[in-house]
Amino acid sequence: MTEAKLDTDLIIAGGGLAGATLALALSRVAPDIRVTVVETVPLAPDALPGDYQPSYDARSTALAWGSRLVFEELGLWQSVSEFATPIRHIHVSDRGHFGATRLHAGDHDQEAMGYVVDNRWLGLCLMRALLDTGITWQAPAEVVGMQPTTEGVSVRVRKAEEEFELRGQCLVVADGGRSGLREKLGFVARTESYGQNALITNVTTSESHQFTAYERFTEAGPMALLPHGSPEQAGHRSALVWTLSDADLAEVLALSDDDKCRRLQDRFGWRVGRFTRIGECHHYPLKLTTVDESVRPGVVLVGNAAHALHPVAGQGFNLALRGLMTLVEQFRVASEQGTPLGSLSVLGEYQRLHWPDWQQTVRFSDSLVRLFGQQKAPVAGVRDAGLIGLDLVVGAKRWFARHAMGTGGRRPAITPGQSGQEAAQHEQ
Structure with a gap:
């Protein structure tokens, strides 16, 4: 299959969470495919810390239950779980209204609905696992261009002050979409601004979170409070996503930590007691970014390069x-x-299979934000009834839980050697 003139089979632009996961998965499932990752951060034993010390101000990611299953298949979950805080309960509410719904992992015979993991820890687990594979790492370097060839693609890489060509069968863009590579390659991204900002930080509360994630919708925008800290003992630290307008963001950032806690208390309420500490605050504008056609011959977009929710x-x-x-x-x-x-037959089939999940998840996420962003009385009444209905109607609650757990659109794992026909039968 592979021509001798090719330097590699697959080139991944970006070695962050998406690019590193893709590289690791390929090494496990299709080890005959030669993979080269082009990344700004080096991959070497001496570049990775020997131990991990959790930081109060660490940024984190919410992993659904379905994502845990993926990492189990890749042999990564055992290490990730060491610092993965379980989400055993989800509480969704609408500030100032009676409607609410509650989800419990035990009702679905699961240990957790999902987990909260520090980004740095997840990245470290991926990097350590990749050291034991045959993946080639070009770093620090970046992809600056690509041209189609008769064999596949010729990718231009800039490393230090020099540029060179990497010839392969396909380029996967996994750099998050901020480098401009997506646009350089001719992909058109559609962006819809929510007119708000996300403030990301960690907080401490006087009462334990009891492994509960809170989705709190307010007239100023949605908020999320995710349990963080020990995987085994319910603690008092949570990861916060706080939606703010431009004016409110400027006001909050100018406040002292004590005043930030008081402002947060007023917006969120007292479900976990008093907010006693707030960490370093990060923020960014909120947008829905989508790319309808994420594949072209020789190139495919993945992760945040393909969507930002x-x-x-x-x-x-x-x-x-x-x-x-x-x-x-x-x-x-x-x-x-x-x-x-x-080839377009390969990449087009990927897009066809992934499209229903992509479309459903984007609509689910976007509709939540837009529905709960409206404060008109008739809309609020319908919304209240909907939340109460979710809490009472078993079928509706199970549907909502499947989305929250990331199992609604997940395709079953296919082990090496399983045919496409066998996979289709298993999926049915």
């Missing part, structure tokens, strides 16, 4: 992870059949 529903990385596993399976089948990895 509102963070309050915690769907972004989990959606990306399901897409990555779908893509890995298409690459595995193509490699076994001798089909070029960058």
Whole structure:
């Protein structure tokens, strides 16, 4: 399948969470595919810390239950779980209204609905696992361009002050979409601003979170409070996503820590007692970014390069992870059949399989934000009834739980050697 003139089979632009997960999955499922990752951060034993010390101000990611299953398949969950705080309960409420719904992992015979993991710890687990693979790492470096060739693609890489070409079958863009590479390659992203900002920080409360994640919708925008800290003992630290207008963001950032806590208390309420500490605050404008056509011959967008969702529903990385596993399976089948990895038949099939999950998840996340952002009385009444209905109607509650747990659109794992026909039968 692979021409001798090719330097590698697959080139991944970006070695963050999406790119590193894709590389690791390919090494596990399709080890015959030669993979080169182009990343700004080096991958070497001496570049990785020997131990991990959790930081109060660490940024974190919410992993759905379905994402845990993926990491189990990759042999990564045992290490990730060491610092993964379980979400055993989810409480959704609408400030100033009676409507609320509650989800409990035990009602679905699960240990947890999901988990909260520090980004740095998750990245460290991925890097350590990648050291034991045959993945090639070009770093620090960046992809600055690509040209199609008869064999696949010729990718231009800038490393230090020099540029060189990497020839392969396919380029996967996993750099998050901020580098401009997506646009350089001719992909058109549609962006809709929510007119708000996300303030991200960690907080401490006087009462224990009891492993509960709170989704709190207010007239000023949605908020999320996710349990953080020890995986085994319910603590008092949580990760906060606080939606603010431009004016409110400026006001909050100018406040002292004590005043920030008081302002937060007023918006969130007293469900976990008093807010006693707030950590370093990060913020960014909220947008829904989508790319309708994420594949072209020889190139595919994944992760945040393909979509950026509102963070309050915690769907972004989990959606990306399901897409990555779908893509890995298409690459595995193509490699076994001798089909070029960058052919439109391969990438188009990936897009066809991933599209329903992508569309459903984007709509689910966006509709939550827009529905709960309206404060008109008739809309609020319908919304209240909907939350109460979710809490009472078993079928509706199970549907909502499947979305929260990331299992509604997840395709089953396919082990090496399983045929596409067997996979289809298993999926049915």
